[in-house]
Amino acid sequence: MDERITGWWDAVLAGETDEPHPIHGERVKVRLKRDSLELTGILDHAKDRDQLVRQARSRIGKGIRKVDVERLVVAPRLERPGVLEQTIIAAYSDRATAELARNFVVEHSRVTPKHEAIVDHTNSKQLANLVPDEYVDDIRKRIDRGEAVLVIRVDETAAFTVRGLLEEETRCHWTMATPPEVAARV
Amino acid sequence: MSEVVRSRRVAAGQSANEAAREHLTARDVLKVAGPGVITGGADNDPAGIATYSVVGATAGFAQNWLLLLATPMLIVVQQMSAKVANVTKTDLATVLRVRYGARVATPAVVLLVVANVITMGADLLAMGAAIQLVTGIKYLYVIVPLAALMGIVTIFLDYRQLSKWLLWLVGVFATYIVAAFLARPNWPDVLRQTFVPHIEFSPAYFLAAVAMLGTTITPYLFFWQSSGEVEEKRGVQRLTRTNLDIGIGMVWSNLTAFFIIVATGAVLYTRHAQVRTAADAAHALEPFAGHYASALFAVGIIGAGLIAIPVLAASSAYGVAGLAGWRRGLGRPARNAPQFYLVIGIAFLIAMQLAISSVDPIKALFYSQVLDGLIAPILVVLMLVTTSSRKIMGDFVNGVATNVIGWGAAAVMVAADVALVYQLVTNGLPS
Numbered sequence: 001m002d003e004r005i006t007g008w009w010d011a012v013l014a015g016e017t018d019e020p021h022p023i024h025g026e027r028v029k030v031r032l033k034r035d036s037l038e039l040t041g042i043l044d045h046a047k048d049r050d051q052l053v054r055q056a057r058s059r060i061g062k063g064i065r066k067v068d069v070e071r072l073v074v075a076p077r078l079e080r081p082g083v084l085e086q087t088i089i090a091a092y093s094d095r096a097t098a099e100l101a102r103n104f105v106v107e108h109s110r111v112t113p114k115h116e117a118i119v120d121h122t123n124s125k126q127l128a129n130l131v132p133d134e135y136v137d138d139i140r141k142r143i144d145r146g147e148a149v150l151v152i153r154v155d156e157t158a159a160f161t162v163r164g165l166l167e168e169e170t171r172c173h174w175t176m177a178t179p180p181e182v183a184a185r186v
Numbered sequence: 187m188s189e190v191v192r193s194r195r196v197a198a199g200q201s202a203n204e205a206a207r208e209h210l211t212a213r214d215v216l217k218v219a220g221p222g223v224i225t226g227g228a229d230n231d232p233a234g235i236a237t238y239s240v241v242g243a244t245a246g247f248a249q250n251w252l253l254l255l256a257t258p259m260l261i262v263v264q265q266m267s268a269k270v271a272n273v274t275k276t277d278l279a280t281v282l283r284v285r286y287g288a289r290v291a292t293p294a295v296v297l298l299v300v301a302n303v304i305t306m307g308a309d310l311l312a313m314g315a316a317i318q319l320v321t322g323i324k325y326l327y328v329i330v331p332l333a334a335l336m337g338i339v340t341i342f343l344d345y346r347q348l349s350k351w352l353l354w355l356v357g358v359f360a361t362y363i364v365a366a367f368l369a370r371p372n373w374p375d376v377l378r379q380t381f382v383p384h385i386e387f388s389p390a391y392f393l394a395a396v397a398m399l400g401t402t403i404t405p406y407l408f409f410w411q412s413s414g415e416v417e418e419k420r421g422v423q424r425l426t427r428t429n430l431d432i433g434i435g436m437v438w439s440n441l442t443a444f445f446i447i448v449a450t451g452a453v454l455y456t457r458h459a460q461v462r463t464a465a466d467a468a469h470a471l472e473p474f475a476g477h478y479a480s481a482l483f484a485v486g487i488i489g490a491g492l493i494a495i496p497v498l499a500a501s502s503a504y505g506v507a508g509l510a511g512w513r514r515g516l517g518r519p520a521r522n523a524p525q526f527y528l529v530i531g532i533a534f535l536i537a538m539q540l541a542i543s544s545v546d547p548i549k550a551l552f553y554s555q556v557l558d559g560l561i562a563p564i565l566v567v568l569m570l571v572t573t574s575s576r577k578i579m580g581d582f583v584n585g586v587a588t589n590v591i592g593w594g595a596a597a598v599m600v601a602a603d604v605a606l607v608y609q610l611v612t613n614g615l616p617s
Contacts, residue, residue, distance in 0.1 A: 020522075025522075026518060026519050026522050042346075078208075078423070078424055078427070079421055079423040079424065080423060083205050083206060083423065084202055084205060084206055084422065084423070086275070088275070132577075134577040135577075156206075156421060156422065156423070157421060157423070159275045159421070160275045160416065160419040160421065161419070162275075163275040163276055164275075164276075164416070167276065167280070167511065168511070168512070168513045168514065169513070174284065175276070175284065176284060177273075177274050177275045177276070178580070179202070179273055179577075179578065179579055179580025179581065179582060180202050180206065180273065180422050180580060180581075180582070181202050181580065181581075182200060182201070182202050182205050
C-alpha cells in the first residue's frame with residue numbers, strides 16, 4: 001500500500017481525522033466515535049469505495065472495534081463512459097512543472113488518459129496531431145513565450161474533474177477545454 | 187449494461203451532440219430538479235417581489251403578457267449559461283477570463299459583486315420588514331441574526347445539503363398562488379390581459395415594463411447556473427435533463443411573478459394603493475384580501491430571501507474566485523477554499539451593514555437594478571458569441587431558435603437600459 005495512505009490511516013487512528021485523504025482529498029470524511037470509525041463521502045468509483053472499506057476493516061482491533069461505512073457512497077452515474085472524449089490543455093512555466101501536474105492529476109482524478117503529452121519548444125511540431133487546428137495558434141503563442149503545455153485527452157465524463165484539478169490545484173497559467181467529440185474508438 | 191456495449195450505441199457519423207443526447211423516461215422527469223429550479227426560485231428575490239408588486243399596483247394585469255414573452259428568453263439565457271459550463275467544464279467567470287481576458291471579465295465580475303451585495307442588503311431589509319409584519323418583532327432586531335444564520339448555512343453546509351434545502355424552499359412560492367386566489371381577481375380579465383398583448387404609450391407603463399424585464403433576467407442567475415453545473419458535473423450527456431430542469435425552474439419563477447402581479451393587481455391597482463416595497467404590498471393587502479393573504483405574501487417574502495440571499499452571496503464568490511483562479515465551490519469545506527468563503531463572509535457583512543444602516547431600500551434597489559441592467563446585456567451578448575462559436579462549443583453550438591430568442595433577449599435588455607437612461611435624464615435620481 002502507498003506509504004502516504006498508510007500514514008494517513010495511522011494519523012486517523014491517532015485522532016487526526018481532519019487530515020484530507022491523500023488521493024480522495026476532502027471527498028472522504030472520517031469521524032472517530034468512541035470505538036467506532038465512521039467513513040462518509042461521495043466517491044466516483046465503486047472500486048475506490050471497496051478499497052477504502054477494506055482498508056478500514058483491516059484496522060479493526062487497532063483502536064477501533066467497528067467500521068461504519070453506510071454514508072460512504074458512490075455517486076450515481078447517469079453519463080455513459082466511452083461515448084465522448086475531450087482534450088484539456090494547461091500551460092505551465094516549464095516542462096518539469098507540467099510533468100508534476102500531469103502526475104498529480106492522473107493520480108487524483110483516478111482517470112486513465114486516452115492520450116497525454118507535454119509540449120514545449122523542443123517538440124512543438126507534434127502539436128497539430130494533439131489538438132484541433134483552431135487551438136494550435138493559441139497554444140503556440142504559449143510555447144513561444146517559453147511555457148510548457150500539458151495536453152490530456154480524457155473521457156468526457158472525467159473532464160470536469162480533470163479541468164478542475166488542473167485549474168485549481170496545480171500552478172497552471174492557463175487552461176482550456178476543446179469541445180467534446182465522439183470517442184475515437186467507436 | 188457494460189460500458190463497451192453502451193459505447194457501441196454511438197453510430198458511425200453521429201455528431202457529438204447526437205451521441206450525447208439522453209432520452210428521458212417519465213420517471214427521470216421527476217428527478218431532474220437541480221440548479222435550474224433553484225435558480226428559478228432565486229430569480230424571485232424580495233427585491234423582485236417588490237418590483238412585481240409595484241407593477242401589479244401601478245399597471246394592474248396589463249403587463250402580464252410581458253411575463254409570457256420573457257419566459258422563453260429567460261429559459262434560453264439560462265440554458266446558454268448551463269451549456270457553456272457543461273461544454274467548457276468550467277464556470278462563467280473562468281470562461282470570460284480565459285476567452286475574453288481580464289479586461290472584459292474584471293469589470294463584469296466587479297459590477298456583479300457590487301450589484302449582488304446591494305441586492306442582498308435590500309433583500310435582508312425586506313425580509314426583516316416581512317418578519318415584523320408577521321410577528322410584530324421590530325425588523326432591526328431580526329436582520330443581524332437572519333444574516334448570521336444564512337451566512338453560517340451558506341459557508342458550512344455542503345453544496346448538496348444546501349441545494350436540497352433550497353429546492354424545498356422553492357415550494358414556498360406556492361403561497362403567492364393562494365394569495366392571488368384570496369385576492370379574488372377577475373380571472374377572465376387576467377387571462378385576457380395575459381394572452382392579448384396591450385401596449386400603453388405612457389412613461390409609467392414603459393418604465394414598469396423595463397423594471398419587470400430587468401428583474402426577470404439578472405446576471406447573478408447566469409453565474410449561479412454555470413457554477414451549479416460545475417458543482418454537479420452534469421456534462422453534455424445530461425443536457426436534456428439540464429434543459430428540462432431550467433425550463434421547470436424558469437416557468438415556476440415566472441408563474442410566481444404572474445401570481446404576485448395578480449394578487450397586487452386585483453387588490454391594490456383598483457384601489458390606487460401606493461406601494462414601494464414588498465412588505466408594503468403585503469401590508470396593503472390585509473384590509474382588502476384578508477389577514478391570510480397578507481400573511482402568506484409576507485411568508486413568501488421570507489422564503490424568497492432564504493433562497494436568494496445565499497445564491498447572491500455564492501454567485502459573487504464564484505465570480506471572484508473564477509476571475510482570480512482560486513479554489514472554489516460550495517462542495518469544498520471552508521478550510522479548503524478560504525478565499526472563496528471569505529468573499530461569501532464579506533458579502534454577508536456588507537449586506538448586513540447596508541440593511542441596518544439608514545440606506546433607503548428603494549434607492550438600494552434602484553442602484554442594484556442599474557448595475558444589473560448595465561452588465562446583463564453585455565453578459566448575454568458574450569454568452570451568445572461564446573455559444574455560437576464552433577471552436578468553443580463544437581457540435582453543441584447554438585441552434586437558430588436559441589440564437590433568435592437570445593438576441594431578442596439582448597435587444598430587450600438594451601432597450602431596458604435606454605429606458606433607464608431616459609428615466610435618469612428626465613426625472614433624475616430617485617429621491
